[in-house]
Amino acid sequence: MSGQSLLVPGEITPVRSVPGNIRRPEYVGKPAPTPYTGAEVQDSDTVERMRIAGRIAAQAMEEAAKLIAPGVTTDELDRVAHAFMVDHGAYPSTLGYRGFPKSLCTSVNEVICHGIPDSTVLRDGDIVNLDVTAYINGVHGDNNATYLCGDVDEESRLLVERTRESLNRAIKAVRPGRQINVIGRVIESYAKRFGYGVVRDFTGHGINSSFHSGLIVPHYDSPHATTVMRPGMTFTIEPMLTLGTHEYDMWDDGWTVVTKDRRRTAQFEHTLVVTETGADVLTLP
Numbered sequence: 001m002s003g004q005s006l007l008v009p010g011e012i013t014p015v016r017s018v019p020g021n022i023r024r025p026e027y028v029g030k031p032a033p034t035p036y037t038g039a040e041v042q043d044s045d046t047v048e049r050m051r052i053a054g055r056i057a058a059q060a061m062e063e064a065a066k067l068i069a070p071g072v073t074t075d076e077l078d079r080v081a082h083a084f085m086v087d088h089g090a091y092p093s094t095l096g097y098r099g100f101p102k103s104l105c106t107s108v109n110e111v112i113c114h115g116i117p118d119s120t121v122l123r124d125g126d127i128v129n130l131d132v133t134a135y136i137n138g139v140h141g142d143n144n145a146t147y148l149c150g151d152v153d154e155e156s157r158l159l160v161e162r163t164r165e166s167l168n169r170a171i172k173a174v175r176p177g178r179q180i181n182v183i184g185r186v187i188e189s190y191a192k193r194f195g196y197g198v199v200r201d202f203t204g205h206g207i208n209s210s211f212h213s214g215l216i217v218p219h220y221d222s223p224h225a226t227t228v229m230r231p232g233m234t235f236t237i238e239p240m241l242t243l244g245t246h247e248y249d250m251w252d253d254g255w256t257v258v259t260k261d262r263r264r265t266a267q268f269e270h271t272l273v274v275t276e277t278g279a280d281v282l283t284l285p
Helices: 044-065 074-087 154-172 181-192
Strands: 105-108 111-113 127-136 139-148 234-237 240-242 248-250 257-259 265-267 270-274 279-281
Touching (some): 044 074, 044 127, 044 139, 044 234, 074 105, 074 127, 111 240, 139 154, 154 240, 154 265, 154 270, 154 279
Antiparallel strands (some): 127 139, 234 270, 240 265
């Protein structure tokens, strides 16, 4: 395992502005979003609008990822993703969501999820997850991926590669008529081959006009995830695998989630829609 020192909070820059002509999600400026009461199955128009949002989110993530290198701050990655989304008429969904201060999440090394971009400088050998969601035409598209920074040790590189593969396998398991828990069953069984932990308390989720609709998509084989998948359902799959325990601690910022044993973790995510025969990924660049 890498001998990198553990992450510590950096300084957060002021909130970036969004042009006034760009439509905001309803939760911006509020302590919490209004609970979603609509359907999990979306019509074809909504799905196509989500495909546009998903494409912008994927492209913004790609643009930010081009900068990943030793010496670059996570705040700089936020700046690039923010600029790309607003330049394409989209609002960065995380900005102002329950008070989150930035336009993407940057989760480095032992950070499971929800890392806040700040003055933290990436180091040679780090791994960094970028989680980007775009809101446009009244809907969201959400994706994330973990990237290598410089010369990364083999254990970490394999963790990243296998976490990506766990997402791919989970997407292939999506079928109408199957229960949601088949997704977690596939991810957990694959992760166990390598002795990886599978994070349980942070999950995939329903997504549409709502950032988080209330539908839960666990990444382990949960007996409670009995919702049956139907054509037109839209949700994310975003497995978080760890080199050690699945248990976690939360930083004082109320957002940054780190592994309890401080070992490394990786994550990948797509937004998808259930089709008549499987799944169609909506977050492709």
